[in-house]
Amino acid sequence: MYLHGTSKINPKGHLEIGGCDTVELKETYGTPLYIMDEALIRQRCREYMEAFRASGLQFQVAYASKAFCVMAMCRLAEEEGLSLDVVSEGELFTALEAGFPAHRIHFHGNNKTPEELEMAIQANIGCFVVDNFVEMHMLQALAAEKGLKVNILLRVTPGVEAHTHEYISTGQTDSKFGFDIGNGSAFDAVELASRSQNLRLLGLHSHIGSQIFEVEGFQLAVERVAQFALHVKDKLNVIFKVINLGGGFGIRYTAEDTPLKVSDYVKAITDAVKSSFAGAYPQLPEIWVEPGRSIVGDAGTTLYTVGTSKDIPGVRKYVSVDGGMTDNPRPALYESKYEAMLANRGRDTAEETVSIAGKCCESGDMLIWDLELPQVKSGDLLAVACTGAYNYAMASNYNRIRRPAVVFVQNGQSDLVVKRESLQDITACDVIPERIAKQPSFK
Structure with a gap:
């Protein structure tokens, strides 16, 4: 897997992003987990601002929030001098709640x-x-x-x-x-x-x-x-x-x-x-x-825990992770391709070709086909690169799976910017009509 931004393999052989060991991030926040490299996001923002300043033209660089819209990202964009583009009342509300200057918002x-x-x-x-x-x-x-x-x-x-x-x-x-x-x-x-x-x-x-x-x-x-x-x-x-x-x-x-x-x-x-x-x-x-994508896309990594596997001799080996199309629908929508590695065994040599399956009850819930990895074991951590854009933004509760947490990492510090949904969150908007609630149980 190509290592973007501050990503590297540390002396323990673990993938490290923003100075944070991904194995430790898993222990702290669980998986699936979206990890955002804050330094790389800021670098991309500054690359745009500096390039336009060099042109001599008047300009505005507006972050396309549809790529990844959370309050922390709106604040970061504001700090870097960007304007903001929104496409819904939800994105507008998020920006305003984050204190983003309204006069720099485009709808x-x-x-x-x-x-x-x-x-x-x-x-x-x-x-x-x-x-x-x-x-x-x-x-x-x-x-x-x-x-x-x-x-x-x-x-x-x-x-x-x-x-x-x-x-x-x-x-x-x-x-x-x-x-x-x-x-x-x-x-x-x-x-x-x-x-x-x-x-x-x-x-x-x-x-x-x-x-x-x-x-x-x-x-x-x-x-x-x-x-x-x-x-x-x-x-x-x-x-x-x-x-x-x-x-x-x-x-x-x-x-x-x-x-x-x-x-x-x-x-x-x-x-x-x-x-x-x-x-x-x-x-x-x-x-x-x-x-949008070019600011946050390669700054994001999704961390999964490997669960079951299924080896079909002469066909392929499926390795399933604890996420899938609920946190990354892009392969199903666009046939998007990704690179990945075992985050807890970053120095191990590739030994087998596997296909990464999600946990949704859908045959089309496949994240990566034909990926070269070391011999994969249950409990390994799989890191999928470049998931910063349109992954959290498109995440769903299909199969009533909880949406993951999001953390920003920088200089060895990790900060939770979106909490993992709870089971109570899943049913928070459900309403049982009184006429149904009063019906006797089937016998």
């Missing part, structure tokens, strides 16, 4: 409810990323009721298809997100928003997909958005102050992945903005981006 989503819009207006957030005409009318009406003028970006689809999984590709014409530039709806949206008395149109938002390893897609998206912006300037005399180019910057999950450095992505984007807008715009727009 996304293709189906924001009136209640969510009301909540965000009441909190006085910094910007709404408007996704469709229905939302625009709702937001206009709510703002008018309060006598307010709210900041918006219009999400547009530039017709760029990123080289990524079809379910996480969002910039193409056939997408549930945004106003399409090609069919004219984006132009109509700009015209409508610019006439509104209660909407302040700051600019455009474009996001082409996720887990992208090249810069050409971003460069093409900038060109398409710039062409549209210049068309709008000529026809409507509307000038955009902000161009938000979304996120989607890839990370290394396995040796097959070849992400670029953060600075390479940023330089490609900012250079494209300079070349596309220079001379044709009064001044270069402020650039916003929304990294």
Whole structure:
């Protein structure tokens, strides 16, 4: 397994992250356990901030909280000078409860409810990323009721298809997100928003997909958005102050992945903005981006305890762990691949090929196929790398399995940031109707 960030094998032969022995973390917090390398998260935040400062452009780096949204992460992002992008009332509530400055919060989503819009207006957030005409009318009406003028970006689809999984590709014409530039709806949206008395149109938002390893897609998206912006300037005399180019910057999950450095992505984007807008715009727009996975993805490791195994001669050996698709649904959703190692036997030589199965009652609950490991024993600890993004965020209680705890580790200190769910938590929202409770027991 490739060791990211502060991960290393210590003299005991144990995997160590942030100066904390994973065997000791298991004894303290149990498994499954999400372990977040705080130093690596902060490093990634600073890489984005430094790369944009070097560009000379005005900018905002907004952490895409959907990747991993807990109060401690919101506080960390705020400390590092990032803004925050949220997509639901739950993420907004988490950010506000964490004390994140509302004026640096951007609200996304293709189906924001009136209640969510009301909540965000009441909190006085910094910007709404408007996704469709229905939302625009709702937001206009709510703002008018309060006598307010709210900041918006219009999400547009530039017709760029990123080289990524079809379910996480969002910039193409056939997408549930945004106003399409090609069919004219984006132009109509700009015209409508610019006439509104209660909407302040700051600019455009474009996001082409996720887990992208090249810069050409971003460069093409900038060109398409710039062409549209210049068309709008000529026809409507509307000038955009902000161009938000979304996120989607890839990370290394396995040796097959070849992400670029953060600075390479940023330089490609900012250079494209300079070349596309220079001379044709009064001044270069402020650039916003929304990294999520590339900030927290490779900083996360999930620790499991090995339980049972099943060896089918001539076919494969299954090794089961105490988690699975409830804490990591990505292999089932996207056929995502991961690397892993035995955290308690980090120096042992690989002797067998096994497939890691989860404990859910589903044949599809497989975390890793054909993994080379030392001879695996019940009670061993399996560490799966790069689980910081969209793992805790997508975790569920399928089979009524409790969601794991989350710890931040740094400089030999571990801090609990999410408690492990209790059995009482599992039934906390259940209600037995009185008519059922009064029924006599079956005899």
